[in-house]
Amino acid sequence: xxxxxxxxxxxxxxxxxxxxxxxxxxxxxxxxxxxxxxxxxxxxxxxxxxxxxxxxxxxxxxxxxxxxxxxxxxxxxxxxxxxxxxxxxxxxxxxxxxxxxxxxxxxxxxxxxxxx
Amino acid sequence: xxxxxxxxxxxxxxxxxxxxxxxxxxxxxxxxxxxxxxxxxxxxxxxxxxxxxxxxxxxxxxxxxxxxxxxxxxxxxxxxxxxxxxxxxxxxxxxxxxxxxxxxxxxxxxx
Numbered sequence: 001x002x003x004x005x006x007x008x009x010x011x012x013x014x015x016x017x018x019x020x021x022x023x024x025x026x027x028x029x030x031x032x033x034x035x036x037x038x039x040x041x042x043x044x045x046x047x048x049x050x051x052x053x054x055x056x057x058x059x060x061x062x063x064x065x066x067x068x069x070x071x072x073x074x075x076x077x078x079x080x081x082x083x084x085x086x087x088x089x090x091x092x093x094x095x096x097x098x099x100x101x102x103x104x105x106x107x108x109x110x111x112x113x114x115x116x
Numbered sequence: 117x118x119x120x121x122x123x124x125x126x127x128x129x130x131x132x133x134x135x136x137x138x139x140x141x142x143x144x145x146x147x148x149x150x151x152x153x154x155x156x157x158x159x160x161x162x163x164x165x166x167x168x169x170x171x172x173x174x175x176x177x178x179x180x181x182x183x184x185x186x187x188x189x190x191x192x193x194x195x196x197x198x199x200x201x202x203x204x205x206x207x208x209x210x211x212x213x214x215x216x217x218x219x220x221x222x223x224x225x226x227x
Contacts, residue, residue: 002159035213043160043217044204058216067202075205090159104150 003027004108006091012114021111025072025093031055032074033094033105034066038087049074072109081115088112124203135193135225139218141205144187145206146208148216151180151191155202162203165193195222201225 003026005030013019025032036059049068050115060066063081069076088110094103095099129135141149147168152160166173166180166189173180179192189206203222207215 002161003157042219043207045214045216048214058214092159104162104165106162107152109157109159 001066002106004093004106005107006089006111008111009109010112010114012028012116013081014116015081015083017115018077019081019113021091021113022077023074023091023093023108025074025091026106028092028105029106030072031093031094031103032051032068032116033070033092034060034074034076035090035092035107036087037090037110038084043090046076055058076109078113083115086113124220124222125197126224128224128226129196131198131225131227133196135191135196135200135223137191137193137204137221137223139189139191139221141187141189141206141208141218142216143208143210146210146216148209149180149182149189150206150207150209151178151203152205152217153200154205154220160205168218185187196223196225198225198227 005024007022011056032050036044046060047066048056052068063079066076090107090110092105092107094105125215150165151163152158153163155220164178164180166182177194181190204221205220209215
């Protein structure tokens with residue numbers, strides 16, 4: 001158990017809908033990362049938050065957004081869902097980031113999103 | 117559990133043998149590399165990391181080798197066990213704390 005929790009574990013919805021995925025980082029971790037894992041594209045970095053502020057952006061669609069709250073949990077919002085958005089969505093957290101110090105990322109169990 | 121990438125390259129080894137999983141990375145400016153293990157239905161799990169100022173790092177039953185000249189990373193698992201069966205990903209860090217993952221290799225251990 002990595003200490004990172006994600007809910008829900010599974011989510012089934014229809015095209016055009018909007019969903020929210022939730023992540024609670026490990027106790028004390030300030031950084032949260034979101035990744036998408038699909039069969040044809042592997043693990044893709046979406047976005048990083050550090051202590052409530054957006055820190056880095058990867059291959060995140062404009063239909064997707066995220067935020068990190070004062071209690072450090074994070075939510076990933078996916079809107080106008082398409083069939084191709086079906087994937088595993090992982091959250092990871094790491095300890096305080098200081099300059100170029102790089103910290104190990106701990107991954108949650110993921111949310112399986114199925115868009116029908 | 118969910119499958120991770122139906123078309124991954126697969127390495128099949130006999131239990132007790134050593135395994136070597138290879139990875140080519142893309143950015144010569146990357147300064148930190150990690151190997152992750154992902155079992156079916158679970159998130160990636162950290163195995164071992166190495167910084168670019170090192171060529172080799174050893175852990176418990178695992179060794180990572182880094183060849184910056186050819187941008188190549190390898191993971192060696194000694195005395196492979198059935199519990200080592202999983203998909204293995206290498207990841208490189210080249211911008212802040214953003215990781216770029218390789219495509220993954222499926223390791224299958226035959227008893």
